[in-house]
Amino acid sequence: MxxxxxxxxxxxxxxxxxxxxxxxxxxxSKSFLLDIPSQSDVRINGYPVNKNGESYGPDIKDSEISPDLILVQSGSVLGYVKSSDLNDGVDSLAEAISSTPTSKTIPIYLEDGTTVIGEFYVGG
CATH class of the missing domain: 1.20.5 (Single alpha-helices involved in coiled-coils or other helix-helix interfaces)
Incomplete structure (x- = not known):
């Protein structure tokens, strides 16, 4: 019994x-549902915008526009980093990763741009 x-x-x-x-x-551990627009959606409709007025989505290489919050992955954490945290005179995520002379860690956010869910390592 x-x-x-x-x-x-x-x-x-x-x-x-x-x-x-x-x-x-x-x-x-904590898990979050992340809003990730597809590249085709972004090309057709533009980047979605959160309630703080920040655009978010993947950094599309052949696009002239980059979002305010760029999609990244660090280990098992998928989220967004602020382009202003990356920009040290560079225009893309790939450029920031390869050209940052000093290493630094920046927050990874949900698409709201305020909820921190991880850290992203940038630098050489």
Whole structure:
């Protein structure tokens, strides 16, 4: 009888974990649902803008416009860095990564530009 009760609890726990993961949550660490516009969406509609008036999305190499918040990945963290944090006289994420003479760490944000979810290493 005790074995059956444990099995039912294990099944219930597994089901709850699956539901939590599908909803964008994690039991071991924080997870966030990130709004990421596709490159084709950006080309057609322009970059989306958050409530602070900042544009966000991927840095499209052949585009003349860059967003205020640029999509990056650092380890398992996917989010946005402020272009102003990257800009030391450079125009793109790739340029900033390759030409920064000193290394620095800058915050990674959600698309709101205020919620910090990680750190991004830049430099040589």
């Amino acid at each position: 005790q074995h059956i009760v444990r099995s039912k609890h294990l099944v219930l726990f597994s089901l709850l974990c699956s539901v939590a993961l599908m909803a964008g949550f994690s039991l071991s």
